[in-house]
Amino acid sequence: MARPEVLSMVLAGGEGKRLLPLTADRAKPAVPFGGMYRLIDFVLSNLANAGYLKIVVLTQYKSHSLDRHVSWTWRMSTLLGNYVTPVPAQQRLGPRWFAGSADAILQNLNLIEDERPDHVVVFGADHIYRMDPRQMVDQHLDSGAGVTIAAIRQPLALADQFGVIETGPDGVSVSAFREKPTDATGLSDAPDQIYASMGNYVFDTKVLIDIVKQDSLDPSSKHDVGGDLIPKLVRAGCAQVYDFADNRVPGSTDRDRGYWRDVGTLDAFYEAHMDLISVHPIFNLYNREWPIYTGHAPLPPAKFVFNEEGRRGYATDSMISPGVILSGGTAERSVLSPAVHLDVGAAVCDSVLMDGVRVGRGAVVRHAIIDKNVIVPDGAEIGVDMARDKERFTVTPSGVRVIEKNQIIPG
Structure with missing residues (x-):
């Protein structure tokens, strides 16, 4: 039996205000992650690994670096009609931008009409996870549902932090x-858990087209997929849930199976990085059977130099990217992105340094996220004096210092 035709739409238009200052100059899906990647690389890799190779990325806010990354990195052979293409807001329905994620789909219905797919996969662009979407599509086909919603099990006590999916007696129909309900009830097979929406959906094409058109005529709607389209389809009785716990990705282990992180806050973004650097990582970037793809600049291998007391370049429990030079500096429990340079005596600990950061002689960086091309001068201290750091930088509720890109920090 022939596989159904599937078009993938990746919603990448969010502002990401809770990630400021990392999103001061870029869209949230374009924020670097894990040394080598951008947030959007995770969803695109999941779709590409599954063989869904007709992908449109709907962008809007501060999208230049995102558009450039997708266009440069995600080039595919057009011989078989494959593509990953950024689609900026085009004001196709008048002089207005996208009013919400559902409106973004409405304004790009021409993409669906051009492809005429049987089903449309609509995924978010800014989560860290591995997933084989074919398994979700297979359940969707078997069920005959109008929409299937991916869900991850979360503790009942955290229900007020998520969009919660409640199911019928069969445990599948929504x-x-x-x-964010405060009175959620647990699952029938796990009373201490709830289904939290992952922001990933599979739609029957006709159902999607009809519901976005219907929603566009509703003056009370905020035109959001999760907030407006899904509740309407639930009331129509055509929504089902897909349990992410059932997803099996080639090469995954018991430790990292089912991992999913919404890095919507600076603390969550930092914690997701810390998940990468344990000896047996909670999220394993080294799974070659389901790789995470990205673009690679032509950089040389990382280099560790000097081996003298007080002048020794080394890194422990850390991830080190190409082009990094530890010139007598040290890194512990940290992620160093491409072309980071640590000078003699520099000490970086429990931190995330993005591309091109330079840490000067004797400088100390602790518990920090430092964006691209920041210069930390000789002898400077970050993460040592909380009161002083709050005067100079963004500091998260858990105490992570966050420095905006291209800053030259006073000594």
Whole structure:
């Protein structure tokens, strides 16, 4: 039996205000992650590994670096009609930008009409996870649902932090979809858990077209996929849930299977990096059977130089990218992105340094996220004096210092 035709739409238009200052000059899906990647590389890799190779990326806010990354990195052979293409807001329905994720789909219905797919996969662009979407599509086909919603199990006590999916007696049909409820009930097979929406959906094409057109005429709607389209389809009785715990990705281990992180806050972004650097990482970037793809600049291998007391370049429990030079500096429990340079005596600990950061002689960096091309001068201290750091930088509730890109920090 022939596989159905599937078009993938990646929603990448969010502002990412809670990630400021990392999103001061870029869209949230373009934020660097894990040394080598951008956030959007994870969803695109999942789709590409599954063989879904007709992908449109709907962009809007501060999208230049995102558009450039997708266009440069995600080139595919057009011989078989494959493509990954950024689609900026085009004001196709008048002089207005996208009013929400559902409106973004409405304004790009021409993409669906051009491809005429049987089903449309609509995924978010800024989560860290591995998933084989074919398994979700297979359940969707078997069920005959109008929409299938991917869900991850979370503790009942955290229900007020998620969009919660409530199911009927069969455990699969969706009876309600509520945003951050305070009175959620547990699952029938796990009373201490709830289904939290992952922001990933599979739609029957006709159902999607009909519902976005219907929603566009609703003056009370915020035109959001999760907030408006899904509740309407739940009320129509055509929504089902897909349990992410059932997804099996080639090469995954018991430790990293089912990992999913919404890095919507600076603390979550930092914690997701810390998940990468343990001896047996909670999220394993080294799974070659389901790789995470990205573009690679022509940089040389990382280099560790000097081996003298007080002048020794080394890194422990860390991830080190190409082009990094530890010139007598040290890194512990940190992620160093391409072309980072640590000078003699520099000490970086529990931190994330993005591309091109330079840490001067004797400088100390602790518990920090430092964006691209920042210069930390000789002898400077970050993460040592909380009161002083709050005067100079963004500091998260957990105490992570965050420095905006291209800054030259006073000594």
